[in-house]
Amino acid sequence: MDTSDFSITLDQRPRMMKLEAELEGDSPMVRGQEQSKTFRNRSANINIRRSLQLLDESVASPAALNRRTPRRAGSLQHSTYTPISSGSKYDVSGLLGPTPRKTPSKDQSYNQMDSTMFTGKTYLEDVTEEVTTTNVGLLLEEDPGISACKGLFEDFQKCMKSNASESQSFDLIKEYESACREHVIILRKLMKRATRNEPRFQKTFDMLDLIEHEQNTWQLVHSLLKDQLEVELRMDLPQEDMEVNENGRSLSRKSDRKIVSDFFENNSEIRQSQLIVDWLESCALEKVQRIRDNIKFFSDRAVGWENTLHKLQTRESGTMFGGTDRPLVDEIDPDAAVRQKKMVDDLDKEDESRLLQTLFVYIRAGQLQQAQDICREHGQAWRAATLEGWKLYHDPNFESLEDGQTSSVEGNPNRDIWRNVCWNMAKEPSYDQFEKAIYGILSGNLQAVLPVCKDWLDYLWAHYKVLVDVRVEQELRTQKLSGRQLVSMPSEFWDQSSDPESVFRRLEAYETISKEGLRWYHVLQKWIILGDTDKLIEVMAGWVRDDHLKVPQHLLRFMAHLVLFLRSTQRHVRSDLCSLILEAYVQDLIQGNHKDLVAHYVATLPSEAQVVWYARFLEGVEEKGERQACLGLAADAELDIPLITKLVVENIRSHSTVDFNRNMDQEVDTTITPEDKKKIDAIDWLVFDQSQRSEAMRQANAVMRSFVAIKKLHAAKEVFSKLPADSIDVIVKTWQYQTGSADLPPEEANSVREYLCHRAYLTAMDSFNDLFNQYHHTKPTKPTLAEGASFTEKVAHEQHMKRFQQELERWRHHLNIQTKTTKGMLYNVLLFADGGWMVDQKQVVAPDTNREHQMGLLRQLVLPGLCFLLHKILHTSGHYDECLKIADLVASEQHGLYKVFRKDELQQLLRLLRDSSLSNLNKNLDPLGYESTLDQQPVNM
Numbered sequence: 001m002d003t004s005d006f007s008i009t010l011d012q013r014p015r016m017m018k019l020e021a022e023l024e025g026d027s028p029m030v031r032g033q034e035q036s037k038t039f040r041n042r043s044a045n046i047n048i049r050r051s052l053q054l055l056d057e058s059v060a061s062p063a064a065l066n067r068r069t070p071r072r073a074g075s076l077q078h079s080t081y082t083p084i085s086s087g088s089k090y091d092v093s094g095l096l097g098p099t100p101r102k103t104p105s106k107d108q109s110y111n112q113m114d115s116t117m118f119t120g121k122t123y124l125e126d127v128t129e130e131v132t133t134t135n136v137g138l139l140l141e142e143d144p145g146i147s148a149c150k151g152l153f154e155d156f157q158k159c160m161k162s163n164a165s166e167s168q169s170f171d172l173i174k175e176y177e178s179a180c181r182e183h184v185i186i187l188r189k190l191m192k193r194a195t196r197n198e199p200r201f202q203k204t205f206d207m208l209d210l211i212e213h214e215q216n217t218w219q220l221v222h223s224l225l226k227d228q229l230e231v232e233l234r235m236d237l238p239q240e241d242m243e244v245n246e247n248g249r250s251l252s253r254k255s256d257r258k259i260v261s262d263f264f265e266n267n268s269e270i271r272q273s274q275l276i277v278d279w280l281e282s283c284a285l286e287k288v289q290r291i292r293d294n295i296k297f298f299s300d301r302a303v304g305w306e307n308t309l310h311k312l313q314t315r316e317s318g319t320m321f322g323g324t325d326r327p328l329v330d331e332i333d334p335d336a337a338v339r340q341k342k343m344v345d346d347l348d349k350e351d352e353s354r355l356l357q358t359l360f361v362y363i364r365a366g367q368l369q370q371a372q373d374i375c376r377e378h379g380q381a382w383r384a385a386t387l388e389g390w391k392l393y394h395d396p397n398f399e400s401l402e403d404g405q406t407s408s409v410e411g412n413p414n415r416d417i418w419r420n421v422c423w424n425m426a427k428e429p430s431y432d433q434f435e436k437a438i439y440g441i442l443s444g445n446l447q448a449v450l451p452v453c454k455d456w457l458d459y460l461w462a463h464y465k466v467l468v469d470v471r472v473e474q475e476l477r478t479q480k481l482s483g484r485q486l487v488s489m490p491s492e493f494w495d496q497s498s499d500p501e502s503v504f505r506r507l508e509a510y511e512t513i514s515k516e517g518l519r520w521y522h523v524l525q526k527w528i529i530l531g532d533t534d535k536l537i538e539v540m541a542g543w544v545r546d547d548h549l550k551v552p553q554h555l556l557r558f559m560a561h562l563v564l565f566l567r568s569t570q571r572h573v574r575s576d577l578c579s580l581i582l583e584a585y586v587q588d589l590i591q592g593n594h595k596d597l598v599a600h601y602v603a604t605l606p607s608e609a610q611v612v613w614y615a616r617f618l619e620g621v622e623e624k625g626e627r628q629a630c631l632g633l634a635a636d637a638e639l640d641i642p643l644i645t646k647l648v649v650e651n652i653r654s655h656s657t658v659d660f661n662r663n664m665d666q667e668v669d670t671t672i673t674p675e676d677k678k679k680i681d682a683i684d685w686l687v688f689d690q691s692q693r694s695e696a697m698r699q700a701n702a703v704m705r706s707f708v709a710i711k712k713l714h715a716a717k718e719v720f721s722k723l724p725a726d727s728i729d730v731i732v733k734t735w736q737y738q739t740g741s742a743d744l745p746p747e748e749a750n751s752v753r754e755y756l757c758h759r760a761y762l763t764a765m766d767s768f769n770d771l772f773n774q775y776h777h778t779k780p781t782k783p784t785l786a787e788g789a790s791f792t793e794k795v796a797h798e799q800h801m802k803r804f805q806q807e808l809e810r811w812r813h814h815l816n817i818q819t820k821t822t823k824g825m826l827y828n829v830l831l832f833a834d835g836g837w838m839v840d841q842k843q844v845v846a847p848d849t850n851r852e853h854q855m856g857l858l859r860q861l862v863l864p865g866l867c868f869l870l871h872k873i874l875h876t877s878g879h880y881d882e883c884l885k886i887a888d889l890v891a892s893e894q895h896g897l898y899k900v901f902r903k904d905e906l907q908q909l910l911r912l913l914r915d916s917s918l919s920n921l922n923k924n925l926d927p928l929g930y931e932s933t934l935d936q937q938p939v940n941m
């Protein structure tokens with residue numbers, strides 16, 4: 001606890017430091033020489049036991065560590081302020097109490113209380129075992145917090161899938177909270193083995209704080225929104241005008257408890273305000289858990305002021321130590337020090353100060369019954385009695401009698417007097433500040449509580465506690481119809497905050513916590529508490545819009561799931577802002593390589609955004625097995641796979657532009673760059689599903705066009721090989737299955753024709769390469785005979801020449817066959833049927849002008865070059881007469897090849913034809929290759 005406001009002397013500071021250490025869980029310091037022998041022995045034993053306990057915990061089995069466990073999911077119960085619905089009745093057995101949950105009976109041990117208020121044994125053993133076996137590895141991580149919380153992303157998706165229906169919305173919130181709690185346990189246990197001073201562990205501490213706040217916020221969402229939904233359902237039910245008891249008599253006169261019960265039932269604002277108090281007290285429960293084991297340091301027996309008593313007893317026996325007779329009280333009752341104006345022993349004063357701090361911690365956590373038990377167990381039963389007066393008066397006999405027997409009256413009939421006394425005690429300057437805070441919170445005195453509040457949640461709790469107190473007191477004094485005149489509360493009581501908006505305005509004005517109120521989760525908690533869903537989503541969208549990369553990953557996960565929950569409850573939320581938040585989370589999942597989660601969350605986006613984002617995600621998936629898995633997940637999420645995969649390929653193609661106006665003399669490029677490989681492999685996305693084979697062919701054609709344009713024929717062949725050999729049959733059968741028609745639509749028919757054009761061209765170029773390699777690399781080498789060779793060498797040379805001639809004939813034979821094959825394949829391209837190569841046969845309603853333009857440019861780039869290749873093959877093989885027929889082929893109107901030649905290309909073709917004519921003349925043929933009757937002289941070329 002914060003002791004900065006204590007007025008202490010220098011010699012008191014070590015004791016206050018010790019008090020802080022004990023409340024935070026450290027072992028107690030040894031007292032000075034002035035302590036009693038009994039207390040010295042007890043403290044020494046405690047130190048030894050504490051050391052042994054720490055040693056045991058460091059090596060304990062998971063089961064041994066089970067006693068410290070977090071609260072169970074959904075353990076935020078209706079407070080004693082808040083009525084619990086049960087038909088038309090409400091359980092208000094303990095209204096207006098600071099203890100917002102049912103507490104164990106007096107004789108119930110703290111270990112038993114753990115089992116009811118915290119997580120069960122079986123679950124914790126599993127979590128502890130996990131930490132025990134993995135903490136060493138986690139501690140070696142660069143950022144243990146990130147590694148320990150990776151599983152939250154998968155856990156939240158599993159929660160969504162297991163609670164998919166709208167009726168399970170609040171079960172879903174509970175599971176979110178439980179998932180966070182599991183990781184909080186792991187992080188806490190991990191931090192026990194970490195060193196806070198190490199810089200790399202600071203992120204882990206920050207992660208623990210972040211996940212704890214998320215857990216608390218899910219708890220808040222569940223509590224408030226569930227109550228709002230119940231209110232909406234209750235409004236649809238018929239309302240009764242008058243309350244009646246079980247005997248049918250009207251209840252015109254109500255007890256205090258009944259008045260407050262009806263107030264909470266009918267006023268949703270005050271009921272939700274108390275739910276916020278409940279939530280804030282549940283958030284503080286962890287501190288109670290930490291100090292619970294240190295309660296024994298106050299005293300080991302139920303005796304108040306035991307050191308004062310010891311000194312008094314020593315004085316009576318005539319044995320005084322220290323030689324100083326201090327003016328101690330000589331009567332041991334609560335008012336003795338004030339009445340006699342004497343002192344109690346310093347150690348007792350210190351114990352009492354420490355006890356008051358502990359009591360406030362328990363009251364801050366809503367554990368008033370436990371605080372009273374602590375008072376009784378440590379010799380201050382009178383103080384426990386002072387904490388009892390808050391209970392509302394109720395006479396159950398007024399409504400009914402059980403078996404004709406009267407029941408005991410409950411509550412405090414003089415509660416107004418008790419509250420005024422508490423108010424005055426909270427203003428007493430001489431009292432300890434924690435004592436003033438205790439009685440201040442019981443009487444609604446805000447100014448007495450704020451000095452001991454340490455953080456934003458404490459301040460919020462104090463304000464909301466007082467807000468509820470003021471409103472309830474107003475209702476009681478308004479509705480009370482008979483009885484004595486109530487004692488008036490001071491005017492300052494009524495001037496305190498009375499609505500949530502004013503509470504947050506005041507919180508923003510406190511310099512000590514104003515910056516803390518700007519933290520991520522406190523901002524979100526503010527708008528959740530105020531019930532302003534629109535502002536809540538605007539704030540989250542603003543964080544994402546400014547730069548969502550600055551938003552922590554787990555906060556972004558929380559925001560996305562909160563938006564999905566709000567949408568599932570059919571609340572009116574701005575769809576554009578919700579989509580913005582969800583898209584940011586999808587992008588974060590993609591960047592975080594959570595490939596198995598992306599499809600599920602993409603499915604929560606609008607249909608157009610689904611296609612865009614999942615296509616963007618698939619662009620980064622390269623391994624074929626992962627691609628199939630991602631498509632399977634997309635199918636499970638009911639995404640539009642055909643549109644997505646089509647966009648994937650289009651996006652990859654758009655990453656680079658291709659110049660279709662390259663020089664025809666450019667050499668063939670055999671390299672395949674990583675960018676080329678990505679474009680080639682993109683076709684795989686379209687061949688997994690046979691129904692997309694038509695789209696696969698269209699996209700493959702487009703990619704091949706770009707590669708052919710830059711003469712990357714090896715890359716074009718790779719693309720061509722991506723399409724299965726039966727693709728045309730699959731396209732036709734798919735169309736027939738869908739429509740029953742045998743004729744493909746114009747778009748698909750043109751695509752198939754283009755595919756055949758690419759096949760013809762690539763096959764022709766492969767054949768030409770084979771011919772080129774065979775001509776230049778497989779021709780046998782003529783053997784040589786050295787001068788002055790011996791007879792034996794000459795005989796061997798003759799044998800070599802015979803084999804050479806045989807191999808040469810064989811080579812010429814294969815070359816002629818390959819030449820004919822290549823020539824035929826080149827003609828297949830140049831004389832492509834039904835209009836020519838790269839010419840569509842059918843007209844479409846909405847033609848793709850860009851595609852038509854590219855195909856026209858490819859004709860200009862490819863066909864002249866093929867003519868030159870054909871001439872080269874024919875001329876090299878001596879078919880000069882056939883070379884000249886190329887002119888007729890180019891000039892033919894049927895094929896229109898002359899239209900794709902530039903002027904310089906026609907001039908080059910004519911020069912080549914001239915060379916062939918001269919070669920004919922040298923063979924005593926006419927220029928066209930026919931036999932000539934005239935004697936001709938060889939023509940010098």
